[in-house]
Amino acid sequence: xxxxxxxxxxxxxxxxxxxxxxxxxxxxxxxxxxxxxxxxxxxxxxxxxxxxxxxxxxxxxxxxxxxxxxxxxxxxxxxxxxxxxxxxxxxxxxxxxxxxxxxxxxxxxxxxxxxxxxxxxxxxxxxxxxxxxxxxxxxxxxxxxxxxxxxxxxxxxxxxxxxxxxxxxxxxxxxxxxxxxxxxxxxxxxxxxxxxxxxxxxxxxxxxxxxxxxxxxxxxxxxxxxxxxxxxxxxxxxxxxxxxxxxxxxxxxxxxxxxxxxxxxxxxxxxxxxxxxx
Amino acid sequence: xxxxxxxxxxxxxxxxxxxxxxxxxxxxxxxxxxxxxxxxxxxxxxxxxxxxxxxxxxxxxxxxxxxxxxxxxxxxxxxxxxxxxxxxxxxxxxxxxxxxxxxxxxxxxxxxxxxxxxxxxxxxxxxxxxxxxxxxxxxxxxxxxxxxxxxxxxxxxxxxxxxxxxxxxxxxxxxxxxxxxxxxxxxxxxxxxxxxxxxxxxxxxxxxxxxxxxxxxxxxxxxxxxxxxxxxxxxxxxxxxxxxxxxxxxxxxxxxxxxxxxxxxxxxxxxxxxxxxxxxxxxxxxxxxxxxxxxxxx
Amino acid sequence: xxxxxxxxxxxxxxxxxxxxxxxxxxxxxxxxxxxxxxxxxxxxxxxxxxxxxxxxxxxxxxxxxxxxxxxxxxxxxxxxxxxxxxxxxxxxxxxxxxxxxxxxxxxxxxxxxxxxxxxxxxxxxxxxxxxxxxxxxxxxxxxxxxxxxxxxxxxxxxxxxxxxxxxxxxxxxxxxxxxxxxxxxxxxxxxxxxxxxxxxxxxxxxxxxxxxxxxxxxxxxxxxxxxxxxxxxxxxxxxxx
Numbered sequence: 001x002x003x004x005x006x007x008x009x010x011x012x013x014x015x016x017x018x019x020x021x022x023x024x025x026x027x028x029x030x031x032x033x034x035x036x037x038x039x040x041x042x043x044x045x046x047x048x049x050x051x052x053x054x055x056x057x058x059x060x061x062x063x064x065x066x067x068x069x070x071x072x073x074x075x076x077x078x079x080x081x082x083x084x085x086x087x088x089x090x091x092x093x094x095x096x097x098x099x100x101x102x103x104x105x106x107x108x109x110x111x112x113x114x115x116x117x118x119x120x121x122x123x124x125x126x127x128x129x130x131x132x133x134x135x136x137x138x139x140x141x142x143x144x145x146x147x148x149x150x151x152x153x154x155x156x157x158x159x160x161x162x163x164x165x166x167x168x169x170x171x172x173x174x175x176x177x178x179x180x181x182x183x184x185x186x187x188x189x190x191x192x193x194x195x196x197x198x199x200x201x202x203x204x205x206x207x208x209x210x211x212x213x214x215x216x217x218x219x220x221x222x223x224x225x226x227x228x229x230x231x232x233x234x235x236x237x238x239x240x241x242x243x244x245x246x247x248x249x250x251x252x253x254x255x256x257x258x259x260x261x262x263x264x265x266x267x268x269x270x271x272x273x274x275x276x277x278x
Numbered sequence: 279x280x281x282x283x284x285x286x287x288x289x290x291x292x293x294x295x296x297x298x299x300x301x302x303x304x305x306x307x308x309x310x311x312x313x314x315x316x317x318x319x320x321x322x323x324x325x326x327x328x329x330x331x332x333x334x335x336x337x338x339x340x341x342x343x344x345x346x347x348x349x350x351x352x353x354x355x356x357x358x359x360x361x362x363x364x365x366x367x368x369x370x371x372x373x374x375x376x377x378x379x380x381x382x383x384x385x386x387x388x389x390x391x392x393x394x395x396x397x398x399x400x401x402x403x404x405x406x407x408x409x410x411x412x413x414x415x416x417x418x419x420x421x422x423x424x425x426x427x428x429x430x431x432x433x434x435x436x437x438x439x440x441x442x443x444x445x446x447x448x449x450x451x452x453x454x455x456x457x458x459x460x461x462x463x464x465x466x467x468x469x470x471x472x473x474x475x476x477x478x479x480x481x482x483x484x485x486x487x488x489x490x491x492x493x494x495x496x497x498x499x500x501x502x503x504x505x506x507x508x509x510x511x512x513x514x515x516x517x518x519x520x521x522x523x524x525x526x527x528x529x530x531x532x533x534x535x536x537x538x539x540x541x542x543x544x545x546x547x548x549x550x551x552x553x554x555x556x557x558x559x560x561x562x563x564x565x566x567x568x569x570x571x572x573x574x575x576x
Numbered sequence: 577x578x579x580x581x582x583x584x585x586x587x588x589x590x591x592x593x594x595x596x597x598x599x600x601x602x603x604x605x606x607x608x609x610x611x612x613x614x615x616x617x618x619x620x621x622x623x624x625x626x627x628x629x630x631x632x633x634x635x636x637x638x639x640x641x642x643x644x645x646x647x648x649x650x651x652x653x654x655x656x657x658x659x660x661x662x663x664x665x666x667x668x669x670x671x672x673x674x675x676x677x678x679x680x681x682x683x684x685x686x687x688x689x690x691x692x693x694x695x696x697x698x699x700x701x702x703x704x705x706x707x708x709x710x711x712x713x714x715x716x717x718x719x720x721x722x723x724x725x726x727x728x729x730x731x732x733x734x735x736x737x738x739x740x741x742x743x744x745x746x747x748x749x750x751x752x753x754x755x756x757x758x759x760x761x762x763x764x765x766x767x768x769x770x771x772x773x774x775x776x777x778x779x780x781x782x783x784x785x786x787x788x789x790x791x792x793x794x795x796x797x798x799x800x801x802x803x804x805x806x807x808x809x810x811x812x813x814x815x816x817x
Contacts, residue, residue, distance in 0.1 A: 021716060085540040086533050089492040094533060097526045100737045122739055195358035202360065207724045210716060215361065219646060223708040226394050226649045226673045228365040240356035302616030368654055394673045395778055396654040403655060408598050411639055498643065508606065508613055511729035514752040516608050518615045523733045
């Protein structure tokens, strides 16, 4: 009734657990819903980890961009420009090619005839994660940088008046305000990042043992059933649900960031003005 | 291209390269850059139009219209663009042909859907199967444009909706006080003023649009990624210019192209923002007003 | 029965239009020597030559279009072109959705090629194949680890750079590659997959199917088809008897 049989067979297929062979004939709606859902595990994996790690690098990049020293500012500027200025599709492709070449070119000789084992970087779970991590860091870094420049002068003066300096001043005054200002745009970035995870198996990174993301299985079904009108809308529905979850989690966090403000000043909903939507 | 190119196998070094880089496929590769730019030039205003309609619908007082507008923006925003691209073109194509079929072939009694097949009468085919190849390509291209415009129109709607809300209420109230109808106020006060609020969002959208163009090949357009993949792949001696896998060079070239393109866009958009901000009741407009030397407003 | 009658009715209606219409030939353009885009940017290859000859014999006007492999069947069924002539093996799965003409190319062997001496059937072998091909399905069933790429080119590249242990593809596609790369050689046994290569058509296009079958038969009869096969695939290629 609830696709129980398919759930057992294919529920974790994207991780390599369950039936080894994908369904090939008499494909039911249950097969498609379960297997595509199983692929969503990877979309969530990529999205959550890249976002979590990217949050810290983004903060560093924002500070780097705001630094007075050109030695810090320039690299941060270039990093952000490189990843924001080019399509993710091409980043994936080039990264995969680069990772494939890595072990040959530096590993051999240095680490013996076998070379250093950097082979895992060519696997999507690691290599694509690195690309997504850099990518989202660059976008979020730009958002944080914009917010950093908008931190009200009064807040900083108040911090000075209280004698806060250095890291304490940053952690207690600048950083929370920056996050508060950046939050709506950062929410959008998170949504986009989850969407971007569908590109992983589409450009560059190959699927191993038919373990892929939601889009990978959808295109498998589109090929097997010769009907694109069922699997792709299933992916779309899954992503609408995922987006709603992301939005609710982020707005909960946003409320926490704004909890000290009087209720009339709290933004009721993310404002679209001037916000970076990638 | 050059005279000495008639026998590529006899060439080497720079001459070989000069012939290789000017052969038929490369010329098509270079012209595909034009295709991408053309697509961007047509898609941007079209997406803006879709966005405007979506935003206007979202703030409509007619409930079904409002729901339609909100559903449009929310749905497209919730779904990765690539998923749309993968089935939307065929869906759109079939939708157009189905409508033409209803209009042109009322007497047709065979079913349109037979299993996986979609059969409309020959008159309803878009373009007619006897049409020259150029029409087929133009049609495919316009389907790609419409698909892009629908997807990015939803984002534009989101931005414009926010911009319309950002126009100070006092402006609209003043308009009402002057006796303007809601429609007049919308056209004369709201629309002219919303652009400055919308520009940052729209600039961003333009950047997103640029960076979505590598997915054009999914829509059946032979774009720069299609040709880079096609030409860059290793070629055996069945080809006049055999070479190993050079895709990494071609893709690096594309990377540089995109970086330059986004940089130029950034500069132009920054100038546009400065110009639009002049004379506006915003912080930036205020800054410009103070910075400007005294004298007649330019 | 009813659907059969309706299909027949549709077919007759379609034929009346077919006489003056152009037959659009869909191919991939990325599978040399079957079909590829040549250096002048035109569709070329064995199938181009066979297709043009078939059209001449059947007195049809043909127009060539290239389409991505992944969506090549949906675009046929939704009527964006009329035939698929893209090295597509006749399989039961595909036959459920579209029709095939008689084969214009005999059941060809698929082969494994590798840069080392290995057993492509063993469980720890990593074998690359193009996504959504009969070869990919075969590898998945064989027990080896399947590594899928969007184009056959990328699958070959994966073997060269060590990402995969071997590639599994049509032997005729691999022969020129193995010939020109001293590192690569064929490993394991050849496998015969599919029922030969035929032209894919919409199931309702019975008339067009008959026309092409007739033309294919005449090319087989006077030996032109075999000549073309040996011309494109070498003297050792399997031909029709």
